[in-house]
Amino acid sequence: MNTKVWKVDNYVDKLETNPQIVDAAQLLRDNEVVAMPTETVYGLAGNAESDAAVSKIYEAKGRPGDNPLIIHIAEKQQLEQFVAEVPEKAEMLMGEFWPGPLTIIFKKKPGALSEKATAGLDTVGVRMPNHPVALALLKSCGLPIGAPSANSSGKPSPTTAQHVLDDLQGKIAGVLDGGATGVGVESTVVDCTESIPVILRPGGVTKEQLEAVVGEVLVDRALTDEHEKPKAPGMKYKHYAPNAPLYLVSGTRAFIQQLVDEKRQEGLKVGVLTTEEHQAEFAADFVLACGKRAELETVAAALYDTLRRFNQLEVDVIYSEMFPTEGVGHAIMNRLQKAAGHKIINQ
Ligand code: TXA
Ligand code: MG
Numbered sequence: 652m653n654t655k656v657w658k659v660d661n662y663v664d665k666l667e668t669n670p671q672i673v674d675a676a677q678l679l680r681d682n683e684v685v686a687m688p689t690e691t692v693y694g695l696a697g698n699a700e701s702d703a704a705v706s707k708i709y710e711a712k713g714r715p716g717d718n719p720l721i722i723h724i725a726e727k728q729q730l731e732q733f734v735a736e737v738p739e740k741a742e743m744l745m746g747e748f749w750p751g752p753l754t755i756i757f758k759k760k761p762g763a764l765s766e767k768a769t770a771g772l773d774t775v776g777v778r779m780p781n782h783p784v785a786l787a788l789l790k791s792c793g794l795p796i797g798a799p800s801a802n803s804s805g806k807p808s809p810t811t812a813q814h815v816l817d818d819l820q821g822k823i824a825g826v827l828d829g830g831a832t833g834v835g836v837e838s839t840v841v842d843c844t845e846s847i848p849v850i851l852r853p854g855g856v857t858k859e860q861l862e863a864v865v866g867e868v869l870v871d872r873a874l875t876d877e878h879e880k881p882k883a884p885g886m887k888y889k890h891y892a893p894n895a896p897l898y899l900v901s902g903t904r905a906f907i908q909q910l911v912d913e914k915r916q917e918g919l920k921v922g923v924l925t926t927e928e929h930q931a932e933f934a935a936d937f938v939l940a941c942g943k944r945a946e947l948e949t950v951a952a953a954l955y956d957t958l959r960r961f962n963q964l965e966v967d968v969i970y971s972e973m974f975p976t977e978g979v980g981h982a983i984m985n986r987l988q989k990a991a992g993h994k995i996i997n998q
Contacts, residue, residue, distance in 0.1 A: 652823070652824065654820050654821055654822070654823055654824065655674075655824065655825035656816070656825065657671035657672075657674065657827050657828065658671075659671055659829050661688075661782075661784055666787035667790050667791045668791075672784070672787050673791060674825075675687070675788055675825055675827055676788055678825060679696060679697065679704075679794060679796065680792055680794065682697070682698050682701045682703045682707070683704070683707070683824035683825075684696060684708050685824050685825040685826065686812070686827065687782075687826075687829075688782055688784050688785060688830070689780035689782045689785045689798075689832065690780060690782045690855070691752045691780070691834045691835070691838050692809055692810055692832055692834075692835070692836070693800065693801040693814070693815050693826070693832065694723065694780075694785070694799065694801055695708055695711065695798060695799055695815075696723070696796045696798045698792075699720065699765060699794070699796060700764055700794060700795065702765045702767055704765075704797075705720065705767040705797055708720065708797060709767070711822040711823050712799060712803055713804045713805075714804045715804070716770065717770050717884050718770060718799075718884045719768065719776065720769070720776075720798065721797070721799065721840075722775055722776065722795045722796065722797055723797075723798045724778075724779055724795055724796075725786050725789035725790045726790075727749070729795060730757070732760070732763055732795065733759060733760050733763035733795060734757040734759065734777065735757070735758040736757070737757065738843050738844075740843055741755050741848075743865055744843070744861065745779075747864045748856050748860075749779040749781075750779040750780055750781035751780075751855070752778075752780075752834050752839060753838055753839050753855070753856045754776045754838045754840045754841070754852075754854075755776070755778070756840065756843060756844055757774065757775055757776075757777060757843065757844065758773065758774055758844055759775040761773075764795065770884060774842075778838050801819060801823075802814070802815075802818050802819075803818040803819065805888070805889060805890060807891045807893075807959055807990070808836075808955050810952070810955050811831050812826050812827075812828035814959060831952075833952065834854075834855040834948075836854055836951045836955075836979070836982045836983065836986060837852065837854050838854045838855055838856070839853060839855060839857075839861070840852035840883055841861065842882065847867055848861065848865060848868050849870070850869070850871060850874070851871045851881065851882050851883035851886065852874075852883050852886055852985070853870075853874065853982040853985050855951075855982070857978045858981065859977075871883070871886075873886060873887075874886075877993055889992060891955070891986050891990040892989075892990050892991075893959075893961045893969060893990065894961075894962045895922070895961060895966045895969050896968050896969070896994065897924075897961075897969045897970075897971060897990055897992075898910075898969070898991060898994050898995070899971050899972075899973050899987055899988065899996070900972065900995075900996045900998075901995060901997045901998060902998025904929060904932055906998045907933070907970050907972070908934065910970055910996065911923060911933065911934070911935045914968055915935070915936070919967040920964075920965070920968075921935045921936050921937075921967065921968055921969075921970070922937045922939065922964065922966035922970070923935045923970050923971070924941055924961075924969060925938060925940060925971075926942055926950065927944075936966060937964050937966055939960060940953075941953045944972075944974070947975075947978055947979050947983060950974060950979075950980075950983055951979045951982060951983055954983060954986060955986075958990060970996075971987060971991070973987075
């Protein structure tokens with residue numbers, strides 16, 4: 652399949668009538684799948700009402716069929732089509748964070764969406780992305796759109812159109828190139844089907860921000876105990892792993908350097924994942940700065956690109972600094988721990 656690449660200027664007026672968006676929207680109505688930029692990561696969009704379209708998403712990504720898709724909408728009224736009830740706390744969260752990096756789990760209206768899109772569950776995750784290209788595409792096609800991250804299953808999520816092409820070229824109908832995404836980690840997934848909301852996946856909206864709006868918010872126990880079964884099916888899979896083994900190091904930079912030196916003496920090519928503040932302090936084969944530690948948002952924005960760059964550099968082993976788990980640091984450490992397969996070295 653020839654994968655079309657449409658370059659879109661995010662800031663032109665009337666994006667919905669932009670010929671590239673109209674072209675991509677028509678492909679969605681024809682049950683083809685196309686990648687779109689969102690404010691978090693690129694998503695692989697397909698018609699969530701169609702088994703055929705949803706199957707194409709799972710096939711292109713090599714995604715296990717038990718992992719449901721997030722449904723993307725452009726208008727709140729679309730919820731009525733496929734959500735059974737909207738609890739008050741969900742209403743408050745939507746008012747504050749939509750459009751934005753927050754996915755809310757609702758009880759589903761039976762039969763309204765492809766069963767494959769929700770992996771047969773009686774709940775459905777929904778979000779309204781805050782990106783002009785995504786919103787224009789959603790409005791132009793008028794469909795509820797299933798959109799997982801547009802990477803091959805297991806790889807780091809894509810934050811540029813090039814990342815999408817690296818994984819999916821030839822397997823999807825097209826990609827709308829709206830430049831690099833902003834947030835860099837996926838949306839926060841919050842279950843609002845019980846009286847107290849529960850975070851199933853940390854992401855772009857922090858626990859502190861949610862609590863400021865709805866009071867108490869719980870965190871799925873699987874996020875702090877790797878032996879618990881996660882409530883979000885996708886959270887049980889190993890994800891984001893670079894090709895080389897990645898170790899998170901809790902210790903001083905001198906200690907990390909010592910680990911690096913030992914491996915280099917064995918003749919291995921060693922990478923270090925650090926931040927701009929500390930880049931000059933390390934001597935390794937490749938020292939990559941992932942944003943600025945003093946601004947964790949910049950670390951989130953650069954994280955997946957940094958993990959992908961290590962693959963191009965063909966290192967044998969990677970050591971990474973750790974980050975504080977406050978604010979978006981919670982999502983950063985969650986993704987890094989998965990990428991490392993929970994391998995942590997304590998000094
Ligand atoms: O930022 C994002 O959310 C991106 C962009 C493209 O919107 N999308 C994304 O989708 O990260 P995906 O498929 O990579 O991750 C969806 C996560 C998975 O862990 C999945 O198991 C969970 O959401 N999920 C979806 N529906 C669910 C449901 N009904 N109950 C529990 N978890 C659900
Ligand atoms: Mg994903």
